[in-house]
Structure formats: C-alpha cells, structure tokens
Amino acid sequence: MSGTSEGPAPTADLIRPAVTERHIDTPPRTTTTSASPSSTGAAFAAAPLAMAVVDREGLVVTANETLGTLLGTDADALAGKTAADLVDLSSDPRAWHAYREVLRGRQARLRCTRRLKHPDGRSFWVQVTVSPLPEEERAILLSVADISAGRELQARLRHLQMHDPVTRLPNRTLFFERLSAALEAEAYEESGTGRIGLCYLDLDGFKAVNDTLGHRIGDRLLAAVAERLTRCAEEAGYARPSAPLVARLGGDEFALLVEDSTGTDQLADLAESVLKALQAPFDLSGQRLSVSASIGVVERHAAGTTATGLMQAADTTLYWAKADGKSRWTLFDPERNAHRMTRQALSSGLRPAIEHGEFVLEYQPLVGMEDGRLRGVEALVRWNHPQFGMLTPNRFIGLAEEDGSIVQLGRWVLATACRQARRWQLEHPDAPPLFVSVNVAVRQVWDSDLVTDVAEILAETGLAPHLLQLELTESAVMGSAGRPLQALQALSDMGVHIAIDDFGTGYSNLAYLSRLPVSVLKLDGSFVRGFQYDTSEKHDGTDARPNPADEVVVEAMIQLAHRLGLTVTAECVETSAQASRLRGIGCDTGQGWLYSRPVAPDRISELLRTPARRSRSEPI
Numbered sequence: 001m002s003g004t005s006e007g008p009a010p011t012a013d014l015i016r017p018a019v020t021e022r023h024i025d026t027p028p029r030t031t032t033t034s035a036s037p038s039s040t041g042a043a044f045a046a047a048p049l050a051m052a053v054v055d056r057e058g059l060v061v062t063a064n065e066t067l068g069t070l071l072g073t074d075a076d077a078l079a080g081k082t083a084a085d086l087v088d089l090s091s092d093p094r095a096w097h098a099y100r101e102v103l104r105g106r107q108a109r110l111r112c113t114r115r116l117k118h119p120d121g122r123s124f125w126v127q128v129t130v131s132p133l134p135e136e137e138r139a140i141l142l143s144v145a146d147i148s149a150g151r152e153l154q155a156r157l158r159h160l161q162m163h164d165p166v167t168r169l170p171n172r173t174l175f176f177e178r179l180s181a182a183l184e185a186e187a188y189e190e191s192g193t194g195r196i197g198l199c200y201l202d203l204d205g206f207k208a209v210n211d212t213l214g215h216r217i218g219d220r221l222l223a224a225v226a227e228r229l230t231r232c233a234e235e236a237g238y239a240r241p242s243a244p245l246v247a248r249l250g251g252d253e254f255a256l257l258v259e260d261s262t263g264t265d266q267l268a269d270l271a272e273s274v275l276k277a278l279q280a281p282f283d284l285s286g287q288r289l290s291v292s293a294s295i296g297v298v299e300r301h302a303a304g305t306t307a308t309g310l311m312q313a314a315d316t317t318l319y320w321a322k323a324d325g326k327s328r329w330t331l332f333d334p335e336r337n338a339h340r341m342t343r344q345a346l347s348s349g350l351r352p353a354i355e356h357g358e359f360v361l362e363y364q365p366l367v368g369m370e371d372g373r374l375r376g377v378e379a380l381v382r383w384n385h386p387q388f389g390m391l392t393p394n395r396f397i398g399l400a401e402e403d404g405s406i407v408q409l410g411r412w413v414l415a416t417a418c419r420q421a422r423r424w425q426l427e428h429p430d431a432p433p434l435f436v437s438v439n440v441a442v443r444q445v446w447d448s449d450l451v452t453d454v455a456e457i458l459a460e461t462g463l464a465p466h467l468l469q470l471e472l473t474e475s476a477v478m479g480s481a482g483r484p485l486q487a488l489q490a491l492s493d494m495g496v497h498i499a500i501d502d503f504g505t506g507y508s509n510l511a512y513l514s515r516l517p518v519s520v521l522k523l524d525g526s527f528v529r530g531f532q533y534d535t536s537e538k539h540d541g542t543d544a545r546p547n548p549a550d551e552v553v554v555e556a557m558i559q560l561a562h563r564l565g566l567t568v569t570a571e572c573v574e575t576s577a578q579a580s581r582l583r584g585i586g587c588d589t590g591q592g593w594l595y596s597r598p599v600a601p602d603r604i605s606e607l608l609r610t611p612a613r614r615s616r617s618e619p620i
Contacts, residue, residue: 050144053133054083056103060142067144070126072119083142087128088114102130102140113147124148164248166219167226175247175255179307182259192241197261197299199244199271200314204292204326206252213287220284221291222252228277229254236270244270255314258299264331267299271329292327294318299331316340342388346396349385350405354412358384361416362598365607366437366569366591369583374607376435376469378591379417380598381409401441410444411453418461418468420601425463428608437469437499442484451490465495469520473501485516492517499569504557514564521561523587525572527554531581555585562586 044051050067052060060081068075071086084090089099092112101107110130117123127145162174170178182196203225210218229246233256237243245257256270274295282289296317298310313332321330353359363377383391400406421436444450458465470491488498499520500513504527530550558568570582573592582590596603 050146052078052083052086052142053137054130054140054142056138056140058083058099058103060086061139070144070146071116087126087142087144088116089128099130102132105132108132125151167223167248169226169230169254170245170247172247172249175245175249175257176307178245179257179310182257183302183305183307183310185303192260193262194302195261195263195299196302196305196310197258197264197267197270197297198310198314199256199258199267199274199295199297199329200249200311200318201254201256201274201293201295202318202322203252204294204322206291209289209291213289217284217287217289221282221289222248224282224284225254225278225291229256229274232256232270232273232277236266236273261299264297264299267297268329268331271295271297275327275329294321294326295329296321297329297331313337343399345387346385346391347399347403350396350400350403351408353383353385354405354408358386359409359412360384361413361420362600363420363436363604364591364598365596365604366435366589367595369570369579369587369590373432374434375589376437377421377604378437378471378598379413379420379439381413397441401443404443404447406441406443407448410441411448411457414438414440414453415457415461418457418463421467422461422463424601424605424608425467427605431608433464433467434604434608435467435469435497436463437471439471439501442472445484445487450487451494454491454496455494466497469497469499471499471501471522489517492519502571518566520567520569521557522569522571522591523554523557525592527557528570528572528578528582528592531575531578551581551585554582554587558586 044053044062045064047064048066050064050070052063052067055061060078060083063075063078065075068078071078078086084096084099089095089112092114095110095112095114098107098110098112102110108131110128112128113125114128115123115125124146125148127147129143129145131141131143133139133141162171162177163169164171206218206221209221226246226248233244233246236258242259245255245259247255247257249255256274258267258270261267275293278291278293282291296314296319298313298317300310316337317330317332320333320336321328324330360382361379362382363379365374366376366378367373368375381393381397383396385391397406400409417436417438421434425433440450454468454470457463458468472488492498497519498517499522500518501522502524503521504524527550531554561568567588568586569589569591570578570587571591573579573582573590573594575594578592579590579594
C-alpha cells in the first residue's frame with residue numbers, strides 16, 4: 001500500500017544527523033531495566049498495536065504482524081518500504097513536514113489521522129503516531145491504530161445531530177452550515193454563477209392539523225411533505241451540477257437552498273413546482289388531508305450577502321406571501337422591504353420621540369360660512385423626525401394606535417393645543433376666543449382615563465371647556481357603548497364639544513346618532529368634491545356638471561343635523577364655488593385650502609391681530 005507524495009522522499013544525507021549532534025526537541029535519554037533482545041523482539045512482534053521501526057531515512061526496518069494484517073500484507077514484505085507511503089503521510093503537506101522534522105530529530109512527536117484504503121477495496125481510518133526511539137537506535141517508532149469504529153460512531157452521531165428525526169431531512173444546524181459555506185468567497189469566486197437562491201416555505205393551516213388530529217398525524221404529514229419537496233429538488237437539479245438542499249428548519253417551516261442559482265426565473269420555477277406538488281391531497285392512515293404553502297423567494301449575488309441577511313429577507317418575504325392571501329409565492333422586493341424597515345423604524349422611535357420633543361402642532365382655521373370669520377382651529381400633529389424630516393399624521397398615527405403610544409401622544413397633543421388656545425385668548429383679549437379641535441383615537445378612550453385627563457388639562461391651562469372640541473371618527477362614535485359612551489357623556493356634561501369626524505363614510509346609523517352626546521358633524525371631503533366647479537364645463541371642454549345627487553345628500557344631512565341641534569363643518573373646501581353652494585344649503589363652518597393650509601401658531605396670532613374684512617368665500 002502506498003500513497004502519493006508532494007515532494008521527493010528524504011535522502012540519507014538530508015535527514016541523518018551527526019552522531020554527536022543534540023537537538024532541543026529530542027527527549028532526554030532515559031535509563032531502563034535490562035531486557036534480553038529476544039524478549040523485546042517477541043513483545044514487539046506480538047503487540048496488539050500495529051507498529052514498525054523506521055530508520056532515519058524513512059524506510060521500514062521491521063514491522064509486526066498486526067501492522068501487516070491492518071495493511072493487508074505480510075509483515076516481512078513491509079521491510080524496506082517507505083513508511084510515509086504506507087500511511088499516506090506525504091499527501092498531506094502539514095503531516096509530511098512534521099514527519100520529516102521527527103526524522104531529523106527536530107520534533108519530538110507526530111500524531112495525525114489518515115484515511116487508508118485496504119487491498120480489498122474498503123476504506124478505513126487510522127491514527128498514526130511517530131516518535132523517536134533512544135538516540136543510539138537512530139530510528140523512530142511508527143504506530144498505527146485502527147479508529148474506523150470510532151469515526152463511524154462519530155459520523156452516525158453527527159448525522160443524528162444534523163438531521164431531523166421526523167422527516168430525515170437536514171435540520172437547521174446543517175442548513176446554516178451549508179448556507180454559510182456557500183457564502184464564503186472561495187465557494188463562488190473560482191467557479192459557478194456567484195449567485196444564491198432560497199425558497200423559504202411555511203405550511204398554511206398546519207397547526208389546525210396538529211390540534212384536531214394529533215401530533216402523530218401531524219408528523220406523518222410533515223414526512224410526506226418532505227418527500228414531495230425532495231422530489232421537487234431532485235427534478236430541479238436534473239442536468240445541473242447539484243440539486244437544491246431541502247431542510248426542515250423547525251415546526252412546519254422548510255427551506256430549499258439553491259447554490260449557484262441562475263436567476264429569479266429558476267427560483268420562481270422551483271417555487272411553482274413546490275406549490276403544484278403540494279396541491280394533491282395526502283392520504284395518511286385513512287385521513288385525507290389537503291395543505292398548501294406560502295413561500296418567500298430570495299435570489300441575489302452571494303458576494304456581500306450574509307446568512308442572517310438572507311434569512312431575514314426570506315422571512316420577510318414569507319410574511320408577505322401570508323399577508324397577500326397564502327397558497328402563493330412572493331419574490332423579495334427591496335422597495336417594499338425599505339418601506340417595512342421605515343415603518344419599523346418609525347414604530348420603534350415613537351415613544352422616544354415624544355420624550356425628546358420631536359412632535360409639533362400646526363393649526364388649520366375653521367371659518368364661519370355665513371360671515372367668513374375665523375371661529376376656531378383644528379390641531380394637527382406633525383413629527384419632525386431627525387432622519388425622515390417632517391411627517392404628516394398618516395405616516396405614524398396608525399403605528400401609534402397599534403403599539404399604544406397614541407395614549408401618551410394624544411395626551412401631549414391635547415395639553416399643547418389647550419395651552420396654545422389659552423395663550424391666544426390672553427394675547428388677544430379683544431378678539432372672540434377661538435375654540436380648538438383635537439382628534440382623539442378610540443384607544444385613548446379605552447386605554448386611559450380620558451375624562452380625568454381632559455379635566456386636569458383644562459384646569460391646568462385655564463381654558464374654558466366650551467372652547468375645546470374633541471373629534472372622533474364616525475365608526476368609533478357610532479360603535480360606542482359601555483365605557484366609551486360613558487366617557488363621551490361625561491365630557492359633554494363637562495361642557496366639551498364632541499364632533500364626529502369624516503361623517504358619511506362609516507356606519508351612518510342616524511337613529512343612534514340622536515342618542516349620542518354629539519354637537520358637531522364634520523362632513524367627509526368626498527361629499528364636498530362634487531361641488532368643485534363654477535361652470536358646467538372644465539377648461540378642457542369635458543362635461544363637469546356636478547351630480548345633483550351629491551347636493552341633495554349633503555343638504556339632507558345638514559338639515560337632519562340641524563333638526564338634531566347639531567352644527568355642520570364641511571372638510572376639504574378648496575374653491576369658492578364649493579363654499580358658495582355649501583353656504584347656500586346651510587352648512588355652518590368650512591375647513592380647507594380655500595381658507596388656509598395648516599399653519600404655525602404665529603400665523604394664527606397674525607390673523608387675530610389683524611382681522612381682515614373679506615367676502616364670505618375669500619381665503620383668510
């Protein structure tokens with residue numbers, strides 16, 4: 001048995017040290033008890049450990065029968081052989097170098113593991129130890145131990161550690177090991193496409209199977225799904241260097257890793273084949289089950305990609321597939337992901353932003369339709385974000401309602417608006433006091449003591465209750481019962497006005513409206529847009545005559561509100577024609593860009609200092 005060598009075998013002149021030369025790494029000579037040469041030789045020959053004495057030139061002097069049996073030859077036939085070739089040391093540069101150092105006497109010992117091939121064709125693993133004999137022997141001892149059984153046990157244990165017991169697929173640990181290896185530069189720089197793809201899938205409704213039929217059926221279903229995924233991978237790998245790696249990452253989550261992918265089309269085809277493969281029902285012990293899957297697909301250059309980044313993108317895309325209706329695959333979209341990341345950044349920064357004073361209020365005038373005078377203002381919150389600039393409420397109010405920070409933010413808005421309204425009143429005592437209208441989210445009513453908050457803020461700021469108006473959406477007010485209704489009633493009894501915002505877009509339960517403590521209806525802007533044009537034609541010549549039904553509906557709502565003792569505010573008034581028609585059918589107050597956009601408090605102060613004489617539909 002011989003192995004290949006990366007260099008020529010050492011020669012006697014190269015490796016034989018002088019007799020008088022001492023080496024630092026050579027063990028000191030030890031004193032031993034005397035033994036006859038015959039007994040020593042007999043022990044060597046009969047030793048259960050495979051051994052050979054090797055001279056300083058690297059040639060076998062003598063070998064015992066155990067070594068001959070291990071290598072599949074006669075022990076006597078080993079004499080004169082190159083020892084390094086017998087145990088394949090020369091094919092490993094590091095082992096070959098260390099072995100030569102031992103031969104020269106510069107290194108005390110070498111121990112390494114090698115894989116050898118028996119003459120009968122089987123492979124086996126050995127541990128090779130090389131150590132010097134006493135100096136006068138001018139030889140080394142080579143010992144070889146068969147460790148195949150231990151290696152096989154290690155391999156079996158590793159297989160158990162790296163594979164899922166239910167599906168027999170690679171598990172999360174092995175998957176990430178393969179993924180990390182595929183993303184190393186040397187894995188894709190030398191050859192291949194330099195790209196990597198991933199299909200990350202989750203079974204739709206699997207939890208219901210476990211809950212209703214038990215984990216035994218659930219496990220059998222997972223195993224059956226694994227078989228179909230494996231077939232899909234094998235078909236996808238046909239005529240390619242390798243098939244995708246199929247792994248179970250846990251629960252009902254699976255992944256198909258495509259190394260050296262050729263583009264998104266390849267991943268799309270793989271995802272389609274998986275969805276199609278899972279469409280056929282599964283027959284499990286008399287149970288006929290149907291499942292589907294949602295798949296997140298990511299395909300990109302391997303350079304610059306990390307395992308964590310790839311999995312985050314796949315997880316996000318899987319969530320999109322679920323949100324888009326399940327039983328489908330979705331391709332990763334960088335723009336959509338950027339929006340999600342922005343949303344996440346805004347959500348996580350809401351509470352600190354309140355504490356750091358990043359929010360400001362602007363105020364949009366509410367104008368009397370009959371005389372064109374400024375009656376009040378609506379407080380509109382803005383977020384002066386340090387990264388994204390000035391943000392309008394539609395960018396963050398929904399997030400604040402989701403995570404509950406709307407309670408803290410709403411309290412700040414309410415206190416700031418009331419304080420500003422009182423300041424205007426004190427600074428302009430000759431002008432009629434303005435009321436301030438503040439939007440309130442339903443969660444503020446449920447998750448806080450809104451009545452107490454309002455009472456404390458009014459007492460602290462000195463603002464009269466009738467100068468505060470709270471706006472709630474129509475759907476929130478119309479669905480009020482229990483605690484919310486009690487809170488609204490208590491606020492109304494306090495003297496605070498309650499307004500229904502965006503009226504006409506929600507439940508529109510007019511019978512219920514009469515039993516609510518509401519004093520103002522704010523017509524949604526969609527009704528006002530039908531009043532936009534002065535003439536029957538647009539400038540481009542197309543017919544622009546408004547639908548008469550719009551005016552009939554709005555007039556009816558205004559008359560109904562007045563009969564119930566309510567006043568009406570029209571939102572989104574943008575033209576004098578709209579203002580004229582709304583005034584003609586009895587609308588009380590207007591709000592919109594015709595009069596003013598939302599402005600800073602100083603602009604409202606200017607309007608109060610110099611009350612203009614203007615027509616009823618002229619911008620203020």
